[in-house]
Amino acid sequence: MDDQAIPLDAETKAVEMPEDHREELRLWLRLLTCTTLIEGDVRRRLRERFDVTLPRFDLMAQLDKVPDGMTLSDLSKRMMVSNGNLTGLVDRLVASGHVVRTVSPTDRRATVISLTDSGRAEFRTMAAEHEFWIADLFGDLTARDRGDLMRLLGKTKLSARRAIKGEAQ
Amino acid sequence: MDDQAIPLDAETKAVEMPEDHREELRLWLRLLTCTTLIEGDVRRRLRERFDVTLPRFDLMAQLDKVPDGMTLSDLSKRMMVSNGNLTGLVDRLVASGHVVRTVSPTDRRATVISLTDSGRAEFRTMAAEHEFWIADLFGDLTARDRGDLMRLLGKTKLSARRAIKGEAQ
DNA sequence: GGTAATTGTTTTAAGCTTAAAATAAATTCG
DNA sequence: CGAATTTATTTTAAGCTTAAAACAATTACC
Numbered sequence: 084m085d086d087q088a089i090p091l092d093a094e095t096k097a098v099e100m101p102e103d104h105r106e107e108l109r110l111w112l113r114l115l116t117c118t119t120l121i122e123g124d125v126r127r128r129l130r131e132r133f134d135v136t137l138p139r140f141d142l143m144a145q146l147d148k149v150p151d152g153m154t155l156s157d158l159s160k161r162m163m164v165s166n167g168n169l170t171g172l173v174d175r176l177v178a179s180g181h182v183v184r185t186v187s188p189t190d191r192r193a194t195v196i197s198l199t200d201s202g203r204a205e206f207r208t209m210a211a212e213h214e215f216w217i218a219d220l221f222g223d224l225t226a227r228d229r230g231d232l233m234r235l236l237g238k239t240k241l242s243a244r245r246a247i248k249g250e251a252q
Numbered sequence: 253m254d255d256q257a258i259p260l261d262a263e264t265k266a267v268e269m270p271e272d273h274r275e276e277l278r279l280w281l282r283l284l285t286c287t288t289l290i291e292g293d294v295r296r297r298l299r300e301r302f303d304v305t306l307p308r309f310d311l312m313a314q315l316d317k318v319p320d321g322m323t324l325s326d327l328s329k330r331m332m333v334s335n336g337n338l339t340g341l342v343d344r345l346v347a348s349g350h351v352v353r354t355v356s357p358t359d360r361r362a363t364v365i366s367l368t369d370s371g372r373a374e375f376r377t378m379a380a381e382h383e384f385w386i387a388d389l390f391g392d393l394t395a396r397d398r399g400d401l402m403r404l405l406g407k408t409k410l411s412a413r414r415a416i417k418g419e420a421q
Numbered sequence: 422g423g424t425a426a427t428t429g430t431t432t433t434a435a436g437c438t439t440a441a442a443a444t445a446a447a448t449t450c451g
Numbered sequence: 452c453g454a455a456t457t458t459a460t461t462t463t464a465a466g467c468t469t470a471a472a473a474c475a476a477t478t479a480c481c
Binding site: 102103104105106107108109110111113114115116117118119120121122123124163214215217218219220221222223224228229231232233235236237238239240241242243244245246247249250 | 271272273274275276277278279280282283284285286287288289290291292293332383384386387388389390391392393397398400401402404405406407408409410411412413414415416418419
């Protein structure tokens with residue numbers, strides 16, 4: 084009778100203390116706070132210093148990685164934003180002379196977006212300064228902190244991707 | 253002559269390898285990726301499951317923490333968004349019956365925003381499920397990972413705040 | 422070769438977001 | 452007390468963002 088106390092307790096615990104996930108919630112909120120803080124600062128500096136928005140900077144950053152542009156769909160995947168969103172963003176960057184649209188020679192549906200020479204030059208000027216802002220924002224972390232954080236965020240990224248894929252409805 | 257090799261090398265290194273901050277940049281991009289992934293998933297689930305947007309959920313989350321509502325300015329500070337943004341957000345939540353506006357009894361400029369009873373009940377239903385989504389998204393991290401990440405993000409938050417304050421123009 | 426399904430992009434409608442200007446009430450301080 | 456400043460909110464104009472629908476070109480495959 085009483086020797087069943089242990090398994091019963093374990094059972095009771097499982098029922099009365101179904102795991103609570105407040106810790107994960109706090110972790111998520113802190114992650115979001117860090118991103119919001121840094122992003123807000125970068126956004127403000129880009130505007131004040133170069134009169135450019137963060138989405139435009141991000142788009143140019145993707146294009147600067149490749150020599151000859153990429154399609155809207157590629158941009159969309161890499162930037163993790165919708166296609167429709169990019170249409171307008173590219174419109175504005177074409178209007179300001181930073182990028183150009185070219186019909187893909189191999190697929191007449193597809194548009195290749197590329198930086199103009201001046202667009203690339205302007206981006207690189209901004210990017211060089213941007214790098215210092217980021218270095219300053221993370222400036223109080225040691226090299227070890229940065230390594231650890233990088234690794235843990237890598238693990239978080241994989242975990243999130245796994246969870247998202249798993250939802251297949 | 254040759255015994256000056258060491259200081260000269262150190263000097264040379266400092267000149268030819270002015271610190272590059274690509275590591276911090278990668279760290280920032282990874283942080284942003286994690287946030288974007290998780291936020292996108294939460295946004296989609298809130299819409300599909302409860303037909304609510306993330307900003308509305310966030311606003312209600314702030315209000316649920318207090319018994320009697322808070323002013324628009326308080327909400328603005330806590331949510332790290334502009335006042336003007338909240339005006340419209342509150343308008344829509346008033347229209348849907350989730351919150352109410354009351355003129356502050358002590359300051360006729362200020363509006364106190366509070367959850368209605370049904371708004372609070374509805375929020376708590378959503379929040380309970382939301383907690384599981386977050387737990388799942390972070391599910392592959394060990395308790396130790398979560399603790400480490402929490403600490404490192406805490407340090408990051410302080411570092412960013414220090415950098416932002418320091419910019420006082 | 423011709424329909425069907427897929428892929429690439431744009432459009433649409435709605436909502437979110439910001440900075441800056443405007444409005445209005447409270448506070449400061451001469 | 453009363454003008455000047457500060458604080459709380461709203462309005463405005465512009466841009467960002469998404470999901471869903473529409474459109475157009477390509478690919479699959481019978």
